[in-house]
Amino acid sequence: MDKNDVISRCTAAAKEMRKDALTMTLCAGNIGAHVGGGLSMVETMAVLYMGIMKYDIDIPSNELRDRFILSKGHGVLALYTALNQAGFIPKEDLWTFKMNDSYLHGHPSMNPEIGIEFSSGSLGQGLSLGVGVCLALKRKNNNTSRTFVLLGDGECDEGSVWEAAASASHYKLDNLVAIIDKNGIQYDGLTSSILSMDPLDEKWTAFGWNTFVVDGHDIPQLYDALSRQSDKPLAIIVNTIKGKGVSFMENDPKWHNSRLTKEQYDQAMKELGCNA
Amino acid sequence: MIEYTSRNIRTWSMLGSCGAFGIAAMELPNIDDRCIVLTSDLCTYSSLDRFKTKYPDRFFNVGIAEQNMVGIAGGLAKENFIPFATTYATFAATRCADQVRVNMGYMKLGIKLVGLTAGLSVGILGATHMSVEDIAVMRAIPNIVILSPADCMESIKAVIASAEIESPVYLRLSGTMNNPIVYKEDYNFEIGKAITLREGDDVVIIATGTMVYNSCRAAELLEEKGVSCRVIDMHTIKPLDENEVQKACNAKLIVTVEEHSMIGGLGGAVAECLAGMNRHPPLLRVGLPDIFMHAGTYEHLVEKCGLCPPSISDSIFQYLQSEHCNR
Numbered sequence: 001m002d003k004n005d006v007i008s009r010c011t012a013a014a015k016e017m018r019k020d021a022l023t024m025t026l027c028a029g030n031i032g033a034h035v036g037g038g039l040s041m042v043e044t045m046a047v048l049y050m051g052i053m054k055y056d057i058d059i060p061s062n063e064l065r066d067r068f069i070l071s072k073g074h075g076v077l078a079l080y081t082a083l084n085q086a087g088f089i090p091k092e093d094l095w096t097f098k099m100n101d102s103y104l105h106g107h108p109s110m111n112p113e114i115g116i117e118f119s120s121g122s123l124g125q126g127l128s129l130g131v132g133v134c135l136a137l138k139r140k141n142n143n144t145s146r147t148f149v150l151l152g153d154g155e156c157d158e159g160s161v162w163e164a165a166a167s168a169s170h171y172k173l174d175n176l177v178a179i180i181d182k183n184g185i186q187y188d189g190l191t192s193s194i195l196s197m198d199p200l201d202e203k204w205t206a207f208g209w210n211t212f213v214v215d216g217h218d219i220p221q222l223y224d225a226l227s228r229q230s231d232k233p234l235a236i237i238v239n240t241i242k243g244k245g246v247s248f249m250e251n252d253p254k255w256h257n258s259r260l261t262k263e264q265y266d267q268a269m270k271e272l273g274c275n276a
Numbered sequence: 277m278i279e280y281t282s283r284n285i286r287t288w289s290m291l292g293s294c295g296a297f298g299i300a301a302m303e304l305p306n307i308d309d310r311c312i313v314l315t316s317d318l319c320t321y322s323s324l325d326r327f328k329t330k331y332p333d334r335f336f337n338v339g340i341a342e343q344n345m346v347g348i349a350g351g352l353a354k355e356n357f358i359p360f361a362t363t364y365a366t367f368a369a370t371r372c373a374d375q376v377r378v379n380m381g382y383m384k385l386g387i388k389l390v391g392l393t394a395g396l397s398v399g400i401l402g403a404t405h406m407s408v409e410d411i412a413v414m415r416a417i418p419n420i421v422i423l424s425p426a427d428c429m430e431s432i433k434a435v436i437a438s439a440e441i442e443s444p445v446y447l448r449l450s451g452t453m454n455n456p457i458v459y460k461e462d463y464n465f466e467i468g469k470a471i472t473l474r475e476g477d478d479v480v481i482i483a484t485g486t487m488v489y490n491s492c493r494a495a496e497l498l499e500e501k502g503v504s505c506r507v508i509d510m511h512t513i514k515p516l517d518e519n520e521v522q523k524a525c526n527a528k529l530i531v532t533v534e535e536h537s538m539i540g541g542l543g544g545a546v547a548e549c550l551a552g553m554n555r556h557p558p559l560l561r562v563g564l565p566d567i568f569m570h571a572g573t574y575e576h577l578v579e580k581c582g583l584c585p586p587s588i589s590d591s592i593f594q595y596l597q598s599e600h601c602n603r
Contacts, residue, residue, distance in 0.1 A: 110383050117354065118350075118354065118383060119378060119382055119383050120378075121378075122374050122377075122378050124343075125343075125347055125374075125375060125378060125379075127347075128343070128344045128346070128347020128348050128350070128351070128375070129347050129348075129350050129351040129354070129379075130351060131344070131347070131348050131351060132347060132348035132349060132350055132351020132352040132353075132354070132355070132359075133351040133352075133354065133355055134351070135336065135348065135351070135352060136351060136352045136354075136355030136356075136357055137355065139312075139333070139334075139357070140355070159343075160341075160343040160344060160347070160375075163338075163339075163341035163343060163344035164344050164347065164348075166339070166341075167338055167339070167341065167344055167348065170339075171336075
């Protein structure tokens with residue numbers, strides 16, 4: 001497929017994912033959802049699933065697939081909507097999000113049949129899993145599959161992230177890509193005020209990674225960065241806006257995990273240019 | 277191929293449980309080509325130098341990073357390998373408890389986590405290195421098989437049995453070098469099936485790890501006082517062999533003996549099992565007190581905690597004379 005077509009496909013997917021994520025949040029009712037950090041990841045996930053990753057929805061455990069690990073497990077809105085775009089999850093199931101007995105939990109639960117490789121929710125664990133997967137792929141002489149691990153910038157407070165980061169470069173894992181969703185906000189407020197990890201890119205570089213910083217809402221930039229081949233583990237820091245796309249959510253820490261009223265939903269959909 | 281000869285059994289005993297693990301590790305690639313060994317800067321301590329030399333491509337020393345080790349092992353397990361990961365028992369159970377809970381418990385990834393020098397054997401290093409709560413922590417997490425072998429040959433058998441099942445396993449290795457020999461010749465080891473080492477009617481002693489040997493000696497001392505004891509090696513703490521606990525209910529007294537806190541270990545597991553029965557004899561739990569011990573040599577601490585054979589024997593004898601057993 002022509003690159004422009006891929007970009008168009010990712011752009012269209014991102015638009016629908018953002019809309020679906022808001023509808024899922026509305027469906028969750030008073031339980032609410034981690035909407036801010038879900039919306040910041042939408043373009044990244046759209047590009048991964050509609051432009052970059054290799055997978056086969058008919059053979060979800062195909063050995064030659066690329067692996068995706070959502071280390072910031074609370075970012076499920078972007079994961080489930082991306083898996084819907086990819087064809088793993090039917091649209092109607094999205095509306096069962098967070099309901100009792102739904103398989104779409106508030107944090108992902110391992111479900112290889114629908115492309116969820118691992119459970120997550122406890123932060124700081126996904127990159128270690130990614131290191132293990134990449135070592136396994138090398139041992140199996142699978143030199144084509146890559147593993148993408150998506151972390152939050154707040155999540156990078158966890159020491160275990162840096163244990164994993166050090167080991168990935170030690171083992172020369174050129175098949176591992178860490179994507180850090182740098183939306184600048186964690187549960188209690190601005191990451192710069194809670195625990196500043198800046199300059200984050202220099203930290204990843206110092207840990208032996210090839211590091212690139214891109215605009216996490218610019219689909220061509222994301223596509224180019226995620227297409228890169230690297231002789232070292234690759235860290236892509238995606239600068240994003242928490243709550244991206246909805247004016248009253250953008251950059252407001254209270255939308256880290258919150259409920260959405262019908263009025264707010266209608267306004268948000270209007271801003272996105274969608275008919276609610 | 278491991279040969280369970282009396283000469284080898286004596287050698288393994290001299291090496292201790294860490295050395296026995298190293299012996300068993302050398303056999304793992306022959307049992308299943310998917311076996312991989314990881315350690316967190318305890319290669320030599322885990323007796324893995326020979327393994328590292330012979331199988332450099334299936335050995336990963338991840339450095340002093342136990343949490344990362346469990347995560348890496350999880351990734352390897354998900355990709356259909358069989359990872360054995362070693363660290364001190366206390367770090368296995370508490371330093372990376374969340375990784376253990378999510379990877380081994382929640383996701384049931386087939387990690388075989390090897391807890392070295394559990395109990396008091398490194399007591400001279402102080403309370404940070406003693407592991408007296410690991411069984412309690414691991415028992416509370418669903419889906420994890422817990423093995424606690426009685427001697428070095430059983431440690432080897434437990435390692436090999438771990439490689440042959442899909443479940444996540446916590447392997448609790450205890451004791452020091454010159455670990456006493458419980459099994460003098462080859463026998464059949466089966467996960468979940470306790471082994472009766474000695475028959476007796478008055479008292480049933482259910483022991484695990486190093487305390488199996490001490491319990492056998494205690495039973496001999498009690499026999500001299502006219503008390504007949506059955507001794508059971510409960511090498512699998514989870515799933516507990518509840519049939520053996522049920523059978524023990526014919527005795528006047530059930531005793532558990534372990535080199536672990538009296539809270540949440542083998543004694544806790546047996547107590548929970550008995551609590552579900554209508555009638556059962558009293559239960560005496562012999563184990564470590566609910567305190568952090570001062571540093572001391574292994575022999576000193578075992579004696580101080582009442583875990584040497586004469587102390588175990590005395591505790592049981594006194595309990596039999598007490599009102600608990602004479603209502």
